[in-house]
Amino acid sequence: MSFSPGHVRAAVMTMRANRWRSLLTMFGIIVGVASVITIIGISQGVKNEITGQVNAYSKDVITVGSKVANVSEFGVSSIPAVSTLTNQDVQAISKIKGVGPVVPLEIISGQASGDKPFKNGIIIATNQNLPLVLNQSVAFGSFFNDHDTNPFSAVLGSNAASGLFGGSIPLGYSFSLRGQLFVVDGVLNSFNATPFSNNTIYNDAIFIPLAAAKQLSHTTGSIYQIMVRVKDPNLLSSVDNSIQKALLTTHSGQNDFSVLLPSQVAANNTGILNLMTELTIGIAVISLFVGGVGIMNVMLVSVTERMHEIGIRKAIGASNRQILSQFLVESTTVSIVGGIIGIILAVLVNGVLRAVTNLTPVLNWQIVVIAAAVSVAIGVIFGSVPAVRASRKEPIDALRND
Numbered sequence: 001m002s003f004s005p006g007h008v009r010a011a012v013m014t015m016r017a018n019r020w021r022s023l024l025t026m027f028g029i030i031v032g033v034a035s036v037i038t039i040i041g042i043s044q045g046v047k048n049e050i051t052g053q054v055n056a057y058s059k060d061v062i063t064v065g066s067k068v069a070n071v072s073e074f075g076v077s078s079i080p081a082v083s084t085l086t087n088q089d090v091q092a093i094s095k096i097k098g099v100g101p102v103v104p105l106e107i108i109s110g111q112a113s114g115d116k117p118f119k120n121g122i123i124i125a126t127n128q129n130l131p132l133v134l135n136q137s138v139a140f141g142s143f144f145n146d147h148d149t150n151p152f153s154a155v156l157g158s159n160a161a162s163g164l165f166g167g168s169i170p171l172g173y174s175f176s177l178r179g180q181l182f183v184v185d186g187v188l189n190s191f192n193a194t195p196f197s198n199n200t201i202y203n204d205a206i207f208i209p210l211a212a213a214k215q216l217s218h219t220t221g222s223i224y225q226i227m228v229r230v231k232d233p234n235l236l237s238s239v240d241n242s243i244q245k246a247l248l249t250t251h252s253g254q255n256d257f258s259v260l261l262p263s264q265v266a267a268n269n270t271g272i273l274n275l276m277t278e279l280t281i282g283i284a285v286i287s288l289f290v291g292g293v294g295i296m297n298v299m300l301v302s303v304t305e306r307m308h309e310i311g312i313r314k315a316i317g318a319s320n321r322q323i324l325s326q327f328l329v330e331s332t333t334v335s336i337v338g339g340i341i342g343i344i345l346a347v348l349v350n351g352v353l354r355a356v357t358n359l360t361p362v363l364n365w366q367i368v369v370i371a372a373a374v375s376v377a378i379g380v381i382f383g384s385v386p387a388v389r390a391s392r393k394e395p396i397d398a399l400r401n402d
Helices: 005-017 017-027 027-058 089-096 130-134 160-165 208-215 233-249 260-304 307-315 320-356 367-389 395-400
Strands: 059-066 069-072 075-078 099-108 121-126 138-141 154-155 174-177 182-186 205-209 222-230 257-260
Touching: 017 027, 017 089, 017 260, 017 320, 027 260, 027 367, 059 075, 059 233, 089 099, 089 222, 099 130, 099 208, 121 208, 130 222, 154 160, 160 182, 160 205, 174 260, 182 208, 205 208, 222 233, 233 257, 260 320, 260 367
Parallel strands: 121 205, 154 182
Antiparallel strands: 059 222, 059 257, 069 075, 099 121, 099 222, 138 182, 154 205, 174 182
């Protein structure tokens, strides 16, 4: 196929003469290219944010969970009714060489009530090391510690503070939980929320000391997660192996727990996102295929409509190759223009999403180049059949066509 200036000019003139038909023909290409670039951009942007949060909160943190729990580094998407983790596990992990602060998280049932009930809140019992492990600062007041004389103190997530006390800064305020009054010692800064991530639960959480939880329930709470900060990030793998061995001992050889490195946490958080991306790309590929079929159909109609033109050109000496090139250039031009419009549309959607949402899509120029190449390929592949049909037409038969 030769992209001679004459063929390109003829293709552009044909598109101008049939604007609406050309636009409808390239619609599938436009939608497919725009969808692929946009969805991959959104997916990559969200993955970058999740990876950034994992690095910010836990690049040196190992997460231990129960295999009956659906646990992520920044929260839980479903709290297990039964957990296999115990205080014995916490003590065993704390004794491992290279382990720094260890933070158990227990779930306490009940609804807190301050100036008003906070129905969306979740009560988490933990120790003083939580801010250190999560690299999370306190906006007002301070986090409780194990040496406080009053065990019934609490620290609120940003949403919990506003949910219990409205717009006030509730330092020194009290709220009721299971008949016990708790005094607010501090309010955490908001945890950065990423779409499709579960860490917003910490903004809704009410954190109380483990000692207070034990007095409330008169027993040991259900530990759904243990976060372990490693003293040296280079020791992550060795500490991971040591934790697995220690837990196999405390669990009598039963592998009913999970130990996740930060990279595994990020992979878990992006797993569903990858499936959604693949599904959407699959739909976009179908759209591109439909667009290619549309180009082929329209070009077949164009060949039929222009039989006299083909016959005249052949009668005055045009070769089969020249006729083939003419129609291939036309089909490819339609596909290329559709791809360009699709790329422009994707860039516009990218800008709108950045402006009006919290999403930060990544415009991957490699994907843009691939999408442009695919649009060219579609024009060539699906334009081949009409072009071959036109080139093989005998001049006398073409001139006789009505």
